[in-house]
Amino acid sequence: MDISIIIPTYNRLWSLPKAVSSCYDPDVAIEVIVIDDGSTDDTWQWLKQQDNVIAIKQENMGKDWAVNKGFSIATGKYIRFLDSDDWILPGSCAKLFHEAEKTGADIICGGYETYDENEKLIKETPWTVCDDFLAQQLGECDSSHYSAYLFKKDFINNIPHRQEFGGLDDRQFIIETALKYPKTSYISSPALAHRIHNNIRLQNISGLQKTVYHQAYYNIYKKALTLLEARGELNQRRKNAACNNLWHLAHWTAYSDITAAYKIYQWVYKLNPQFKPTGNKPLALLYKTLGFTFTERLLKLKRG
Secondary structure, three states: OOEEEEEEEOOOOOOHHHHHHOOOOOOOOEEEEEEEEOOOOOHHHHHHOOOOEEEEEEOOOOHHHHHHHHHHHOOOOEEEEOOOOOEEOOOHHHHHHHHHHHHOOOEEEEEEEEEOOOOOEEEEEOOOOOOOHHHHHHHHOOOOOHHHOEEEOOOOOOOOOOHHHHHHHHHHHHHHHHOOOOOEEEEEEEEEEEEOOOOOOHHHOOOHHHHHHHHHHHHHHHHHHHHHHHHOOOOHHHHHHHHHHHHHHHHHHOOOOHHHHHHHHHHHHHHOOOOOOOOOHHHHHHHHHHOHHHHHHHHHHHHO
16 A cells, blocks of 8 residues: 555544545555544444445544554554545545655655535645744744645654544654654645534634643643753744743733743743744733733732
């Protein structure tokens, strides 16, 4: 097989058939592996009727377990990961594959398109060319979506999707691959259709789940930057890249824990004392004039 496409799914029969049908490309040999993570709808019944799908059923253990199980049986030279509510854009697998074969790259990247729940195009996000893949993944510029990437299987063979990072296992995965300094290339056309919808998905979490999500986000950056510092590879450019995301993380964390949020905020200015956020400038002005903690307490009172 040229490419194995791994699709974890849970109760998404409403979108899974489109995701699966989008995978095939006559110009490359593709196997599609779908892991049903204990769905309670008719997902498994539908999968059993698909002759062109390698279907696996497991108890509801989470996306990371499902992806790792799919990876363990994948036979493709290259791997794509796909969420079952998104779909692959036509011809992108062949383009990614041929670019990989031509360049010998470990990861081939592409941009993506965003669609609403009625499959109406909202925007196109082209791939941002950047000469430091790690800085890009840490937050220097847009890094697309990892389902728009093609990974050489041998390169990621020892990098699982890690359960301890929960819904951010894909973010940990891509930063972990970047820390191995892959040879990268890209295609100029978009490779993925990412769907925005109101059904259950990780982007819609709230309450305690959101607190855990933010803690995992913090842990990813702490782990990566600590490793880079130990290697002597935490240059100012990478510090600045991390600040772009950590500054926003401090604000998000303040919804549930202002003390923990302030520590993240202090970390940002330890990494870059001159840091100025590129987004949410009104909030940045409030932090500067009123202080981080006082501002977030006021915002908390306003939210009720």
